[in-house]
Amino acid sequence: MSRIMSPKPPFLFTTLTYVGWSLFWLLLWDIFVTAYYMLVLDPTYSLPSMPVTLMGSALVVLISFRNTSAYNRWxxxxxxWGGMTNYSRSYARQVLTLIDDPQDGLNPVKPLLLKRHLAYLKSLSAHLRGEPCPTDIRELIDWQEQARSDQTNNFPNDLLTTSAALLVQEYKEGRLDSIRLARLESTMVELSNCQGGMERIANTPLPFPYVYFPRFFITLFCIIVPIGLVETLHWFTPLVSTVVGYMLLAIETVGTHLQNPFHDSELRIQTETICQNIERNLNSMLRDARDERLAAAGKAGPNELPCLFT
Structure with missing residues (x-):
């Protein structure tokens, strides 16, 4: 029923509207040029086609450079983010295996650290988009710490630092030796490196000429194309010219979406989905560790030890 009530837009409609109103104005211009040449202009008047060929060749090279740079950023x-996923699993595995447990159950700092790590990932996802921290991290950290998110310019880094302090506290209390602490710290360094790379991409846009000039020259090319083709194609000029212009506009739009991989666009990286996948992984790993400790302690009941979520 939901599929009937909210049908997916047809592929043809999505394709034609991908570049927005630019396609409509392009078609109007092509029709105007064709009608003016066929109905008003002296038929003996010859229009040159060489500028279209030369400009088209140069434009393809320019767009290729720009889109390659945009795709490399994306x-x-x-x-x-793939590295963040892998290091998150490694971090969870190290937390669950390297920190000592009491005789009668699971060390409560383990689910606490995994909760904090999930809060770190969700806050990082919002941080990269320039948005405030999501409200659902209140279930993962205490409200005093969550309230400080508006008072710092890098709340994800603060969460990571506090988690490192918890590990140091475990070391001081004898549940973690220096070798295992160093191993956990190296994983947190890798997490921080991934975050730094993402922030570099989010805070360093492509140079302005890379963004402005392709769009400007594509617009200029779309204006010139029907003038160079109308003498040969006559009334078929709007069809061919509009298709050529649409191809260039679509490629330019793809590059525009790719250059900002974290901002809202059709091609942005779905960081929320990645966080949900990591959340499922951490839940599964914590439940396995909990069940193992229950079995070792000779206890029964799946809910006697804490998990990420109830």
Missing amino acids: WEARTL
């Missing part, structure tokens, strides 16, 4: 951001 792919690097996705690679960094």
Whole structure:
């Protein structure tokens, strides 16, 4: 029923509207040029086509450079989030295996650290988009710490620092030796490196000429194309010219979406989905560790030890 009530837009409609109103104005211009040439202009008047060929060749090179740079930014951001996923699993595994447990159950600092790590990931996702911390992290950290999110310019880094302080406290209390602490710290350094790479991409946009000039030259090319084709194609000029212009506008739009991989666009990296996947992984790992400790302590009941979520 929901599929009937909210049908997915047809592929053709999505394709035609991808570049917005630019396609409509392009079609109007092509029709105007064709009608003016066929109905008003002296038929003996010859229009040159060589500028279209030369400008089109140069434009393809310019767009290729720009879109390659934009895609490299997008792919690097996705690679960094992939690294964040892998290091999160490693961090959870180290927390669950390297920190000593009491005789009668699971060390309560373990679910606490994993909760904090999930809060770190969710706050980082919002931080990269320039948004405030999501409200659902209140279930993961205490309200006093969450209230400080508006008073710092990098709340995810603060969460990571406080988690490191908890590990140091475990070391001081004898539940973690220096070698295991160093191993956990090295994983947190890798998490911080991934965060730094993402912040570099989010805070360093492409140079303005890379963004402005492709759009400007594509617009200029779309204006010139029907003038160079109308003498040969006559009334078919709007069809061919509009298709050529649409192809260039669509490629330019793809580059525009790719250059900001964290901001709202059709091609942005779905960091919320990645965080949900990591959340499921951490829950599964914590439950396995809990069940193992229950079995070792000779206890029964799946809910006697804490988990990430109830």
